[in-house]
Amino acid sequence: MPSALDExxxxxxxxxxxxxxxxxxxxxxxxxEWTVGPMPVPDFMRTFLGVGAPPRTLMPSSKNAFKSVPxxxxxxxxxxxxxxxxxxxxxxxxxxCPGFVFNNASxxxxxxxxxxxxxxxxxxxxxxxxxxxxxxxxxxxxxxxxAELFIEVIAGDPAYDFFTDPKSTATDGKPHSxxxxxxxxxxxxxxxxxxxxxxxxxxxxxxxARQPRLCLYSVAIAGSRARLFRWDRAGCxxxxxxxxxxxxxxxxxxxxxxxxxREDQRGHDTTVQPASHEEESLFLKCIRAxxxxxxxxxxxxxDRAVTEHYEPNHVAVIHVLEQNAIAKADTIxxxxxxxxxxxxxxxxxxxxxxxxxxxxxxxxxxxxxDTWRSRGxxxxxxxxxxxxxxxxxxxVLCHGDVPDEFPVQGERKVERSEIQVTVxxxxxxxxxxxxxxxxxxxxxxxxxxxxxxxxxxxxxxxxRGTEELLTATLDVLRAMSDARYKASRLHRDISxxxxxxxxxxxxxxRRGYLIDWDASCGVDESGAAxxxxxxxxxxxxxxxxxGSQSRERKQTLQDDMESLFYVVLxxxxxxxxxxxxxxxxxxxxxxxxxxVAPDDEDFLGGAGKVDNVIYRRHTENAxxxxxxxxxxxxxxxxxxxxGLREGHTFDYPFEEDVELGAQKLPDxxxxxxxxxxxxxxxxxxxxxxxxxxxxxxxxxxxxxHEHPRSTSIYYEGMPAILNHPxxxxxxxxxxxxxxxxxxxxSRSLTPPPARRRRLGSPSPPPPPSCLRRSRxxxxxxxxxxxxxx
Numbered sequence: 001m002p003s004a005l006d007e008x009x010x011x012x013x014x015x016x017x018x019x020x021x022x023x024x025x026x027x028x029x030x031x032x033e034w035t036v037g038p039m040p041v042p043d044f045m046r047t048f049l050g051v052g053a054p055p056r057t058l059m060p061s062s063k064n065a066f067k068s069v070p071x072x073x074x075x076x077x078x079x080x081x082x083x084x085x086x087x088x089x090x091x092x093x094x095x096x097c098p099g100f101v102f103n104n105a106s107x108x109x110x111x112x113x114x115x116x117x118x119x120x121x122x123x124x125x126x127x128x129x130x131x132x133x134x135x136x137x138x139x140x141x142x143x144x145x146x147a148e149l150f151i152e153v154i155a156g157d158p159a160y161d162f163f164t165d166p167k168s169t170a171t172d173g174k175p176h177s178x179x180x181x182x183x184x185x186x187x188x189x190x191x192x193x194x195x196x197x198x199x200x201x202x203x204x205x206x207x208x209a210r211q212p213r214l215c216l217y218s219v220a221i222a223g224s225r226a227r228l229f230r231w232d233r234a235g236c237x238x239x240x241x242x243x244x245x246x247x248x249x250x251x252x253x254x255x256x257x258x259x260x261x262r263e264d265q266r267g268h269d270t271t272v273q274p275a276s277h278e279e280e281s282l283f284l285k286c287i288r289a290x291x292x293x294x295x296x297x298x299x300x301x302x303d304r305a306v307t308e309h310y311e312p313n314h315v316a317v318i319h320v321l322e323q324n325a326i327a328k329a330d331t332i333x334x335x336x337x338x339x340x341x342x343x344x345x346x347x348x349x350x351x352x353x354x355x356x357x358x359x360x361x362x363x364x365x366x367x368x369x370d371t372w373r374s375r376g377x378x379x380x381x382x383x384x385x386x387x388x389x390x391x392x393x394x395x396v397l398c399h400g401d402v403p404d405e406f407p408v409q410g411e412r413k414v415e416r417s418e419i420q421v422t423v424x425x426x427x428x429x430x431x432x433x434x435x436x437x438x439x440x441x442x443x444x445x446x447x448x449x450x451x452x453x454x455x456x457x458x459x460x461x462x463x464r465g466t467e468e469l470l471t472a473t474l475d476v477l478r479a480m481s482d483a484r485y486k487a488s489r490l491h492r493d494i495s496x497x498x499x500x501x502x503x504x505x506x507x508x509x510r511r512g513y514l515i516d517w518d519a520s521c522g523v524d525e526s527g528a529a530x531x532x533x534x535x536x537x538x539x540x541x542x543x544x545x546x547g548s549q550s551r552e553r554k555q556t557l558q559d560d561m562e563s564l565f566y567v568v569l570x571x572x573x574x575x576x577x578x579x580x581x582x583x584x585x586x587x588x589x590x591x592x593x594x595x596v597a598p599d600d601e602d603f604l605g606g607a608g609k610v611d612n613v614i615y616r617r618h619t620e621n622a623x624x625x626x627x628x629x630x631x632x633x634x635x636x637x638x639x640x641x642x643g644l645r646e647g648h649t650f651d652y653p654f655e656e657d658v659e660l661g662a663q664k665l666p667d668x669x670x671x672x673x674x675x676x677x678x679x680x681x682x683x684x685x686x687x688x689x690x691x692x693x694x695x696x697x698x699x700x701x702x703x704x705h706e707h708p709r710s711t712s713i714y715y716e717g718m719p720a721i722l723n724h725p726x727x728x729x730x731x732x733x734x735x736x737x738x739x740x741x742x743x744x745x746s747r748s749l750t751p752p753p754a755r756r757r758r759l760g761s762p763s764p765p766p767p768p769s770c771l772r773r774s775r776x777x778x779x780x781x782x783x784x785x786x787x788x789x
Contacts, residue, residue: 001145001272002311002339003209007461007707009308012141014345015206017116024115024198027347031201032439034235034348036427037180038165041239041250044228048217049257049265060091062252066244071224073156079221080104080121080153083244087122087255097255100124103133105143105150115195119143120150120203120218124255145210148266149258150203151219154196158223158241162197165240166434180238180434201347204231208351209343212272212316214264214420214448219251226251233351233372233446234422264404269420269448271402275315275336279360283315283336286358290365294457294503294510309356310338318357318368319406320450322398332406333398334360335368335452341459342497350446350518356456359397366397367456371518372422372446377401378518379451385487385517392479394513399451420448455513457502460567466576466628467697472501472512473568474688477561479514481681484557490529492555493519494563495537496570528554539593540566543606543613558679565635566592566609569619572628577703579623588618589708613640627697634687638678651694652687654678 004013068082087102088095102122111117119141125133129146136142154160166178181193200220207216208231215232221244228239242250263270275283284306291305292298320333335357342354350371357368369378379399386395401419425443427433433441463469476499483489491498493516501510521531533551534541542562545555572578573589580588591608612618619632638654656677 001210001212001316002314004340004343005308009304013343015116017114020114020116020202021194023202025194027198027201027205028194030346030348031197031236032181032436033442034424035180035238035436036235036424036430036433036441037238038163038227038240038434039237039427039430039432041228041242041254044230044237044239045254045257048230049254049261051265052262053257054260056253056256059253059256060094060096062249065096065248065252066224069224069244070156071245072158073223075156076121076153079156079223080106080151083151083221084122095259096252097124097259099127100148100255100259101127101130102151103130105147108133108136108138108143110139115199118199120147121153122151123147124149124151141206141210144203144207147207149217149219150207151221152200152203154200154220154222156223158225160192160196161222161225161227161241162193162200162220163227163238163241176432176434178434179436179438181437200229201236204229204236205345205347208233208347209345209353212269212318213267214269215267215423217258217267219254228254230424231347232422232424233348234424234443235348235441237424237427269402270405271319271321273317273319275317279317279336280313280315282360282363283338283358284310286363286365287338287356290356290456296503308339308341314338317360318355318370318450320368320398320452321400321403321406323400330400331398333452335366336360337368357452359452364397364454365456367394367453367515369451369453371449371451373449373518374444374446375518377449377451378516381489381517381520382451382453385483385489388487390479390482390487392475392511392513393483393517394453394455394515397452397454399449402448402450422446453515455500455502457500457510457513460496460499460501460512460571461575462501463571463575463702465698465701466625467699468501468509469568469571469576470628470631470688470697471509471692472499473564474685474692475512476514477564477681477685477688479512480557480560480564481685483520484523484527484681488523489517489520490523490555490557491517491520491560492529493536494560494567495540496567497537499567524554528556530554536563538596538605539570541605542566543609546605547610557681561679561681561684562639565639569632572624572632573622574705574707575702576628577625577701578705579621582706585705586708588622592618594708612636625698625701627691627695630695631688631691635684638683638687652690654683654687 003015005011006013066083066086068086069079070082073079081104084102084104087097090096102124104121105119105123106112106121109117109119112119117139120143123133123143123146125146125148133142133146154162163180164178164182165180166176200218204216204218207213215230218229218231220227220229224244225241226244227241230237244251258266287309288302288306291309292302295302295305297305315336315338318335318337320335322331322333335355337355337357340353340355342352344351344353350373352369352371355368355370357366358364359366377399379396382393382396385393403418404420405418422445425441425445428441428443460469460472463472476494480491480494483491491514494514498514498516500513500515502513503510519535521529524530532554534545535555536545538546540563542555542559544562545553545559570593573580573585578585588608592612593608595608596605597607608618613636616633616636619636622629622632624632
């Protein structure tokens with residue numbers, strides 16, 4: 001299955017080789033929370049590959065199978081070369097892994113020693129797919145599109161194994177105290193782990209993104225010692241270490257069982273199948289027609305737009321099972337898909353893939369979302385909101401959980417026990433489990449789920465200019481308002497990727513739809529979210545939800561409105577005319593959307609957003625077009641209660657909301673944002689609508705600026721600081737000399753004065769006290785106080 005392309009339709013989205021090191025660091029940091037092990041190898045094989053397995057007597061002899069693999073070696077090739085020969089060798093005419101072939105994939109990389117271009121040392125392919133892989137274009141990473149499983153040689157010495165097994169498995173029924181990653185506590189070992197384990201995880205992520213899978217198996221080898229891995233969207237299960245030379249039967253039995261297992265046992269999703277040539281022609285015809293209606297383009301421009309959704313000879317049929325509880329039967333829908341517009345580039349979580357799809361029966365183009373849900377079904381949420389009159393949310397064509405296998409059409413209803421789910425979390429409290437670098441497991445069972453939406457269009461990043469940007473996002477504001485007051489629901493993830501533009505016959509400007517409601521939740525009597533803590537996309541979160549104590553807060557409609565403000569500002573910076581130099585744009589972009597600072601186990605942000613609310617440092621003199629600049633200034637003033645007391649005049653008659661009032665805030669936080677009685681949906685929607693009605697907005701002033709390096713990270717909860725892409729690449733850091741400078745502790749960390757400065761004022765103020773200081777800064781402050789006393 002192809003992977004999503006970047007916004008320029010040139011490269012695979014999310015796999016920038018230049019960011020490989022940061023991805024590996026993030027992978028290792030996150031893995032502490034979802035790695036379960038060490039599972040005994042026999043238990044691993046019986047549990048995952050034991051059902052229906054043929055007797056071991058049919059397996060070729062494993063005696064001395066890997067005697068040519070050295071215990072230690074100076075290079076990885078000295079291990080994987082004899083290993084490949086041993087695994088492909090036939091014993092008395094019998095293959096160790098019938099129907100499959102072990103191949104040196106690393107040799108196919110054009111840059112085999114560069115992190116961003118590396119491939120696994122060994123990939124296992126079906127015999128019939130080997131020629132396809134060999135004929136693949138160099139650098140296309142076809143290997144990972146056809147890999148059944150992979151084997152990676154960590155190093156030539158067993159001492160470099162990722163993990164350390166406990167000496168005893170006995171725990172007396174209590175959690176195991178042993179740390180599986182104890183050897184990686186020191187900095188030097190951690191650097192090795194970031195490269196080797198991080199790279200191993202990255203292969204698993206990419207294979208899961210490129211193939212329709214439920215799970216994936218891999219093997220890691222250090223010297224002659226090996227471990228087996230099983231990956232799914234909940235995490236990873238790793239086995240105990242074993243020696244290939246002393247216990248060759250374990251690896252031989254594993255590959256034998258794998259070859260004899262069913263497709264679904266090997267991790268494949270059998271509800272996805274190749275399309276016929278006739279179906280591929282139908283898909284291309286329908287997609288071209290829909291793109292033509294949405295973009296009004298022809299010729300080469302149309303052909304280029306088609307590549308975002310279609311790759312020749314890569315069209316598949318995805319089945320969607322619509323469960324009918326009343327009829328006690330199921331309806332199976334067939335949809336044609338090719339290249340997704342969304343590919344998952346992290347291991348755990350929703351693993352969402354999004355496609356423009358063609359309904360085989362009606363030839364309608366729709367949007368198919370394939371995801372792993374941990375909560376309610378998004379299809380039911382959307383259907384309920386539309387029934388209650390919520391505007392500008394997509395309509396649902398069909399939806400349902402994905403079964404292990406489909407019943408005969410209309411024969412019976414699929415039971416809950418037959419639904420595809422993750423299983424890693426089921427082993428988190430087993431007697432053999434250990435912690436990983438001191439972290440406890442954080443799991444939730446996920447269910448494979450698909451929803452098909454009628455309304456399908458383009459991301460907000462494709463907006464044509466000021467008029468379309470502001471019109472479509474006003475549609476989104478109305479969707480948010482309707483959801484809150486008609487359906488008692490908050491979206492909680494207002495972001496660039498969750499707004500689409502759809503051309504409709506009765507509108508001259510494309511309508512904005514608010515999509516992806518799976519992170520949404522109901523509200524309490526005060527209008528606050530029923531669930532506490534952060535949810536959403538880092539760049540667009542309101543400052544209140546990325547400052548200190550945000551884990552205990554509940555989001556509100558006012559928070560979602562603030563996120564929408566940042567979405568529009570993000571688009572204006574990148575795709576509308578302004579007067580900022582590239583350096584100024586990069587600075588404003590990183591401070592407003594990318595600023596992140598570690599604080600003990602948490603991570604904080606929002607300094608640039610607070611700075612802009614108080615001083616308008618990044619927006620007031622940005623030099624947008626007249627209408628856009630007026631919109632930005634007015635919205636910023638509504639966010640800041642102080643701004644409305646400075647004699648500003650407005651075309652629209654704003655009103656204070658006496659019911660909103662000032663929320664009680666902690667003493668160490670600035671009384672901003674929620675203290676404003678002006679930041680209400682009535683004021684914001686009224687002003688916004690009035691602006692569109694009374695001003696002639698620029699319709700085609702799209703101006704593309706060079707995109708500062710940034711990637712959206714979706715999360716719910718508290719991932720590690722390294723989960724954010726700006727870590728180490730553009731975030732302003734404290735200078736090293738500040739750590740030892742006594743005068744640094746004397747800098748004021750109290751909130752700046754209420755009167756705001758203008759852009760171009762001397763030096764920026766220090767971060768306000770609402771951004772809690774990190775442990776390092778607090779310790780430095782204590783040392784300075786001790787010196788003074």
